[in-house]
Structures are given as C-alpha cells and as structure tokens.
Amino acid sequence: MSNELDLKLKIWRQEGPAVDGKFETYDANGISEDMSFLEMLDVVNDNLITTGEVPIEFDHDCREGICGTCSLMINGQAHGHEKATTTCQLHMRKFNDGETITVEPFRARAFPVVKDLVVDRSAFDRIIEAGGYISVNTGAASDANLTPVPKEASDTSFDAAACIGCGACVAACPNSAAQLFTSAKLGHLNLIPQGQAQRFARTENMVETMESFFGSCTNHGECHEACPKEISLDFIAFMNRDYVKAKVKNRKLAGQK
Amino acid sequence: MSRNSGGGSLMTVLDSKIPDGPIADKWNNHKFSVKLVNPNNKRKFEVIVVGSGLAGASAAASLSELGYKVKVFTFHDSPRRAHSIAAQGGINGAKNYTNDGDSVHRLFYDTVKGGDYRSREANVHRLAEESVNIIDQAAAQGVPFAREYGGLLDNRSFGGAQVSRTFYARGQTGQQLLLGAYQALAKQVAAGSVELHTRTEMLDVVLKDGRACGIVTRNLVTGQVQSHSAHAVVLATGGYGNVYYLSTNAMACNVTAAWRAHKKGAFFANPCYTQIHPTCIPASDEFQSKLTLMSESLRNDGRIWVPDGFDDSRSPNEIPESERDYYLERKYPSFGNLVPRDVASRNAKTVVDQGKGVGPLKNGVFLDFQAAVERDGEDLVRSKYGNLFDMYERITGENPYKVPMRIYPATHYTMGGVWVDYNLMTSIPGCYAIGEANFSDHGANRLGASALMQGLADGYFVLPYTIGDDLAGRLGDAPISTNDPVFTQAEADVQGQTDRFLSTGGTRSVDWFHRELGHLVWDYIGMERTKEGLEKALSEIPALEEEFWKNVCVPGSGTNLNSSLEKAGRVADFFGLAKLMAKDALDREESCGGHFRAEHQTEDGEAQRDDENFAHVAAWEWNGPDSTQTRHKEELAFDNVALTQRSYK
Ligand SMILES: Cc1cc2nc3c(=O)[nH]c(=O)nc-3n(C[C@H](O)[C@H](O)[C@H](O)COP(=O)(O)OP(=O)(O)OC[C@H]3O[C@@H](n4cnc5c(N)ncnc54)[C@H](O)[C@@H]3O)c2cc1C
Ligand code: SF4
Numbered sequence A: 001m002s003n004e005l006d007l008k009l010k011i012w013r014q015e016g017p018a019v020d021g022k023f024e025t026y027d028a029n030g031i032s033e034d035m036s037f038l039e040m041l042d043v044v045n046d047n048l049i050t051t052g053e054v055p056i057e058f059d060h061d062c063r064e065g066i067c068g069t070c071s072l073m074i075n076g077q078a079h080g081h082e083k084a085t086t087t088c089q090l091h092m093r094k095f096n097d098g099e100t101i102t103v104e105p106f107r108a109r110a111f112p113v114v115k116d117l118v119v120d121r122s123a124f125d126r127i128i129e130a131g132g133y134i135s136v137n138t139g140a141a142s143d144a145n146l147t148p149v150p151k152e153a154s155d156t157s158f159d160a161a162a163c164i165g166c167g168a169c170v171a172a173c174p175n176s177a178a179q180l181f182t183s184a185k186l187g188h189l190n191l192i193p194q195g196q197a198q199r200f201a202r203t204e205n206m207v208e209t210m211e212s213f214f215g216s217c218t219n220h221g222e223c224h225e226a227c228p229k230e231i232s233l234d235f236i237a238f239m240n241r242d243y244v245k246a247k248v249k250n251r252k253l254a255g256q257k
Numbered sequence B: 001m002s003r004n005s006g007g008g009s010l011m012t013v014l015d016s017k018i019p020d021g022p023i024a025d026k027w028n029n030h031k032f033s034v035k036l037v038n039p040n041n042k043r044k045f046e047v048i049v050v051g052s053g054l055a056g057a058s059a060a061a062s063l064s065e066l067g068y069k070v071k072v073f074t075f076h077d078s079p080r081r082a083h084s085i086a087a088q089g090g091i092n093g094a095k096n097y098t099n100d101g102d103s104v105h106r107l108f109y110d111t112v113k114g115g116d117y118r119s120r121e122a123n124v125h126r127l128a129e130e131s132v133n134i135i136d137q138a139a140a141q142g143v144p145f146a147r148e149y150g151g152l153l154d155n156r157s158f159g160g161a162q163v164s165r166t167f168y169a170r171g172q173t174g175q176q177l178l179l180g181a182y183q184a185l186a187k188q189v190a191a192g193s194v195e196l197h198t199r200t201e202m203l204d205v206v207l208k209d210g211r212a213c214g215i216v217t218r219n220l221v222t223g224q225v226q227s228h229s230a231h232a233v234v235l236a237t238g239g240y241g242n243v244y245y246l247s248t249n250a251m252a253c254n255v256t257a258a259w260r261a262h263k264k265g266a267f268f269a270n271p272c273y274t275q276i277h278p279t280c281i282p283a284s285d286e287f288q289s290k291l292t293l294m295s296e297s298l299r300n301d302g303r304i305w306v307p308d309g310f311d312d313s314r315s316p317n318e319i320p321e322s323e324r325d326y327y328l329e330r331k332y333p334s335f336g337n338l339v340p341r342d343v344a345s346r347n348a349k350t351v352v353d354q355g356k357g358v359g360p361l362k363n364g365v366f367l368d369f370q371a372a373v374e375r376d377g378e379d380l381v382r383s384k385y386g387n388l389f390d391m392y393e394r395i396t397g398e399n400p401y402k403v404p405m406r407i408y409p410a411t412h413y414t415m416g417g418v419w420v421d422y423n424l425m426t427s428i429p430g431c432y433a434i435g436e437a438n439f440s441d442h443g444a445n446r447l448g449a450s451a452l453m454q455g456l457a458d459g460y461f462v463l464p465y466t467i468g469d470d471l472a473g474r475l476g477d478a479p480i481s482t483n484d485p486v487f488t489q490a491e492a493d494v495q496g497q498t499d500r501f502l503s504t505g506g507t508r509s510v511d512w513f514h515r516e517l518g519h520l521v522w523d524y525i526g527m528e529r530t531k532e533g534l535e536k537a538l539s540e541i542p543a544l545e546e547e548f549w550k551n552v553c554v555p556g557s558g559t560n561l562n563s564s565l566e567k568a569g570r571v572a573d574f575f576g577l578a579k580l581m582a583k584d585a586l587d588r589e590e591s592c593g594g595h596f597r598a599e600h601q602t603e604d605g606e607a608q609r610d611d612e613n614f615a616h617v618a619a620w621e622w623n624g625p626d627s628t629q630t631r632h633k634e635e636l637a638f639d640n641v642a643l644t645q646r647s648y649k
C-alpha cells in the first residue's frame, strides 16, 4: 500500500461574487500519496456531501494539464510549488504528513470570484477576440505546403502556442498583469508567415484590450515562475517591440489615408 | 436508399439520403444538388450550435462566416477548454506529401476496414476527401504542425497505418487544432455575428410540429433556466465515454445533450460501439477520478509482459526472463506488441483476469523499455518519449527508465451516437449532430488520428453545405416565440428536475452513484461482453437507478454554481444510456471492432462478424419512459470495399 497523509486544509469559501469570503478549516485524513491534489479535494467533498454540507467548488476538467481549467493558489503559489505543473497534475506525494495547506482562488481584479475557488477568466477571451487569430475564412486556404515556415520560426511560435490559458501568470503577478498570456498568443501568431498581414493591428488591439482589464508589467518575472508551460519572458520583450512598431506603423498608415 | 424499420413502428423510415453515383462522385454531386441559400438571405436564419469543441467551434465559425446568425452554447468557461484540447497524437490527411502511396481512396479504404465494415461507405469517402482541406485550413490559421528543416509539413505513421499521413503538433495536436477553431470563432464573436454563451448547459431540445425550434438552457452561475429559438439546432456535444466513470475523457464529458435529444425523437445509433485504449495508467485507488492515456507510440519500443506465475509480487527487475510471458509477442509473432488497439486491450484483460496482473492493485501489465534502453541508449529513448516518461513519473512516482511502466486499457472514444443522415441531420428535422456526438464515420472501431479529422470535416466542410438544403425551403419562417407553450413546458420540465434533485435529501453523493454505475458498465459492457453479463447489466443497472432517484444527495442551492447538481442531471442520463448500451450489445449477436461478444470469436480469439445478419446500423427510437426503445435497422452496403476477416497472426 502507498503511504497515507493526514492534512489540515485552510480553504477559501465564498458564496458568490457579491459577498465576502473567508477561510474554513477542514481535516483530510488518510489521503493516499498517489492521489492528485484534485482527487484529495474530491475526497473532502464526498465527506462534506454525505454529511449534508455544501461541497467546495473548484474548476477542473481534463485533469491532464492541458485544458487550463484548474486554477488554485496552493500555499500562496499558483498551481502549487512543483515547477511546470498544473494543479491537476500535482500529486500528494509532494506534501508531508501533518502539513497545513492553504488553498485560495486565483486572485485578480479581472478574475472575479464566481464561487469558492472558481473565478471568471473570460477577460482572456476578450483579449483573443481583439485580434488573437488569423483571418482566413473556411475554404479560403491554399495548399498548406505553399507556405513553408522556417523550422526555427515554427518551433519558437510553438513554444508560445503551448500556453493553456490558465491565468496562473496573472495570479502570480503582484500587479495582476497579463503580459505573459498576451505575449504568448502574439508570439504564436506574429512569428510565422501566415500571421504577418495582421501583425501590427493585432498587437495594438490585443495589448490595449489587455490593458483595459489587467495591471501593468513591472518585470518581476513571477509569471514565468508560475507558468505550468514555462512560457518564456522573451515573448514579453518581443510583444513590447512589436507594440512600439505597431504604434509607428499604424499611425503612418493612418496618415496616408 | 430509404429503408424500412425492422421493429414495431413501420411508419418510421430511416432515410440515410446517400446520394447516387459512383463513390468518388457522390459528395461532389451532392454539393451541386443541395439547395443554396442566397447570401443576403443567410442572415435571416438563426442557428444554435451546442458545444464548442473541434466540431462545434469549426461549425459555428464557418456558418457565421457564411452569414448565418449563430448562437453558441458551452458549459465550459471558455470555448478553448473543450475536451478536444486533450487529443495528443495527430490528425490524418490524405495529402500524400510523403509520396508513399497514400490517396483519398486509401484513407477511405483503411477507415472502412478499420471500422470493421460497420460504417457508411459514402460518409467515409467524403471524410477522406475533406481531410486534405482541413490540413490547409488549419495551417493557414497558424496551427503549428510539425515541420521539416525545409519548412514543409512533417508526417508520421500512426496507429499501425502503413503510410505516413498523420499531421501532428508535438503531443498537443488537439490543443493546437482547437485553438485554431476557437480563434476562428473568436474572430466571428468580435465581428458581432456569433453570440457566445459560456457556463451555460443545454438541457432540452424543443420541437414544434415535429421540428426542432430551439433549446432550453440553464445558466450554471445563476441557475437561470432560459429558452432560445432558432431555425436549426446543431449538437456538437462530444462522446459518452464517461458512462464508464473512469475513462480518458475530461471530467465534464457527458451524454446529456444527445440523450435529451434522443428522448425528443432523435434515434440513438450503435450505443454499444465503444473504444478501449490499451495504454493507459492503471487506477491507483478507489478515488481515482480519471485515467491518463499514454501515447500508443510507446508500443513501438516497449515490450508488454506479465509474470508467468500468479500473484507474483516481486519487483519486475527481480523477475528473470525465463519467468516472464511476453504474451503479445508469443501469440502474434508477426505483429507482436503492435497489434490493433482492441486486440492489445483484450489480451491485457485476459492476463489480469487470470491473476497475473501487476502493481499494488494487480490491475496492470508491464510495458518495458529495458531492451530499448540497452539497444539504443537512454538518450535516444528520452528524445523519443521524454515527455511521456516525465508525465508517467509525475503521476505514479516511478521512473520508467529504471522500472517498467504499468499500463491497462481504458475507455477512450465512443463510435456510437446520435443517428444522422448524409446531411448530418438527426431523425428530428432541423436538428443536426456533428463530431463525436454522432455515430457516423467510424463504424465499430475508430482508427487513430481520425476523430479530429471527422469533427473538423463535419464542422468546417460538411455541415455548412448540407444545412442549407433544409433551410433554403424555410425562408420567411420566423423563429418560434420563446413564449410558445412548447418552450414554457420544456422550461418547467428542466426546472422540475432541478428542484427534484435539490429536495431528494438522500445520503449518497452523485459521484458515488456514478462510480457504481461505471463499475457495472465496465464489467458487463466493457472489453468483453457475454449474454449472461449483459442480462445481469439489464437487471442491476435499473436497480441502482431506482436507488439513485431515491437516495441521491445534492446539497446547496439551484441559484448559484452547484457542480453536484450539474452532475446529478448528467448521471441520470448515463443510467438511461447504460441500459440502452446493454440492450444494443445483447441484440448484436456478433463481434465487430470494439464490440466483442465472447460467444462470437474465431479459433484465434478474433472478433467474428456476422455480415449476413448484422451488416447494419442499429438505430434506437425512444418510446417514452415506460416502454423500451424500438430497434431500427439501416442496412449497410459495401460496394467498394470487400469484406474480409482480420488476422494479426
Ligand atoms: C486523451 C485523448 C486523446 C485523444 N487523441 C486523439 C488523437 O490523437 N487524434 C484524434 O483524431 N482523436 C483523438 N481523441 C479523440 C478526440 O479528441 C475527440 O473525439 C474529439 O476531440 C471530440 O470533439 P467534439 O468537438 O466532437 O467534442 P468535444 O471536444 O468533447 O466538445 C464538446 C463540447 O460540447 C459542449 N457540451 C456538451 N454537452 C453540452 C450541453 N449539454 N450544454 C452545453 N454544452 C455542452 C462542451 O462544453 C464542449 O464545448 C482523443 C481523445 C482523448 C480522450
Ligand atoms: S502564460 Fe502560462 S501561466 Fe499564463 S495563461 Fe499561459 S500557460 Fe497559464
């Protein structure tokens, strides 16, 4: 049999966006070290339900580290202390018997609490809607191999495209800035030939939409530390350069009208 | 092409609407003959798309680009989170970029054969034709497919295919394709032509005069029940693998949308066709919540074995070669560890059932890389499988370079689903089903890398054409008012179910019932089915269902987020589905693809089809809660692919 842990949990409970929340304490005893963090919460919830109490709401879906739905601050760290790991892939063998674990939602002004540990991250969708796409209507594409993409550009673009949209970068940032998320999408699309036509308009629109929801970046780098996909800070630099160019270019275009 | 039903109601005719002509011309001819909606008139039509996975997002984006007014509903917090995101391996496309002899015809042929001759030839051919357009579309959207040094797209061979036709994006093909479709959708949302409703669950399809006229939803954050009307309703709501409780599917995958449509008249086809994937990490305890898929590619270099003796608890490295049974290599000398998914899965079950299983719960077999590490060195093995090995170690705490992996089969995909005709319309006029939610293209078994292909073919390239055929004749019809009694009645039914769950006041959680149901479905309608087991399922499932309605405990309220309440509705529908799966499996007195009836096997233990009596689709018609469904048949014709018996010896 695997080892078992007895834990104390301090968990944020909040009925809804408009009411105050507070920490509640729960015991989680006999937790197998092979469980994932979310399975540990499942056990706590099963106990709450059978004693007629309201279970703790938390977001999750794939439980494979790819959908970006899970989102917990565990002992003050977004997705917990294991590097490059989402909450759903964090396992209990990384904790110690007798430990007290604090669990909170991802906090940011742009991520209001929906209930307990669930937050609303739809501001990210608004950033994508502002330009995080390549405008090619269905059926309008030419043969894929007519547009070779240099392997290096393709690989770097992919490194950025690996972002799962979880929001840990925002939660970890002292300013609640969304630079890492936004720059990851811009890096994905702006580095490849297909993305060039809309590059500067895309950059300007996405950055300005981001700024309307989120705080400003002061180069702490906490976002990268928390990011489960280890998105590089270089993409922020790349975004900033493109933004400056976009300002110049778009103005020039405007002047020519 | 219309066929009469076999069973009771001779009134119902299953018309598959397969176009005439040679197989290679059917789709082209059909595109020419379907009625078109004038571009200026498209904006007069409203279309509801439920689901924003690959199928739903691609359909919604494409329909709105054409000019239709589209409303999208998903219970996820963002379209980007749909289960499609988790697909790893790749997507097929008959591009023949590798010049190794692939063609539309070969992909068609492989898919019909792989489906064990239980799919519609015409649909599969269309799928193969459109596969090439998907790759072009996705690449243009910026989907970062793997590339070679010259900057052109790379391909690999996948799931035993003899040609390299699989396009892939590291281990995240599903994520990258979904982001492409999601971004196309976001573009249309920004343009104001798609109305997006997130965290909103569809709980009923509404019909007026026999035709779909809208849906009823529940807002998961506020509990508000609301009606939405439209000229057409598209279900892109995914598969039902979670009826087994444990599967590789995301936690929220469920059958509710499809099932509620079934109860309103949509026939449900081949529910017993489910696919079990051989290489998943076994459960570690009873609170295991889902199973993680380990890519099939591992079988290229890993050797599968169990100890010779029963209940051997020595650590694998202490078991000498002479006491190991490499059972796949022994039984299938030419294919060895690379036998197809169903064969590998069933053999694992056999040895575990014999008491030779490994691991703390004796519920796995070894997948051993020792020989590969010795032959190729750890570095080469790491370069091929590093990510997968890391993931395995994160989950199990064991290092696969040193200790063999433990694997066991798990439910992965459901070929069955809502019956649709060639236009992807269900048996409810005006209601369509696309993606994994329908039954259409994979027959009794799906080949690797073809689900993404099907979802995107349906959404980008098939539905946008075929939906016009029906809509063109409805110009001038206003959508039905949501104050119409058909809507208010459906809203009351939905609210009634919510209230009932909240007031049942039982003692067991929804998850408890779901786990128990999953055990029954896995044991009796899993990898191997018998008449006796299926009959047991048909008596034990209803008993558990009865207990569920009496004794389920759903705390909390109906006016804010309440995941127990959401799950209760989904589990209720899984009960209905499970019973139908058992009935379908019992009536299908043959083995084919993922449906293995122990009574019907060849001397080699292979699935034995009965083409004379079962070369048909079984499509079930709902007859109300108190009667059993009627089984209708759609006969399948194989004019282009000769029926053969598989052998992997
Ligand atoms: C681990 C894994 C790996 C896979 N790998 C591959 C692979 O390599 N290649 C391949 O081809 N296939 C693969 N598959 C299969 C493939 O991923 C799926 O079949 C496919 O993505 C299904 O897409 P879909 O759009 O039909 O459904 P989904 O992606 O499941 O989307 C369903 C959508 O419907 C919504 N929905 C459902 N019900 C409701 C409701 N009642 N109300 C509102 N919204 C609702 C959901 O919110 C979601 O948006 C894999 C599957 C798994 C599990
Ligand atoms: S950049 Fe990293 S932390 Fe931020 S949303 Fe993307 S994956 Fe999550």
Ligand code: FES
Binding pocket: A059, A060, A061, A062, A063, A064, A065, A066, A067, A068, A069, A070, A086, A087, A088, A089
């Ligand atoms: S639940 Fe999908 S990333 Fe964690």
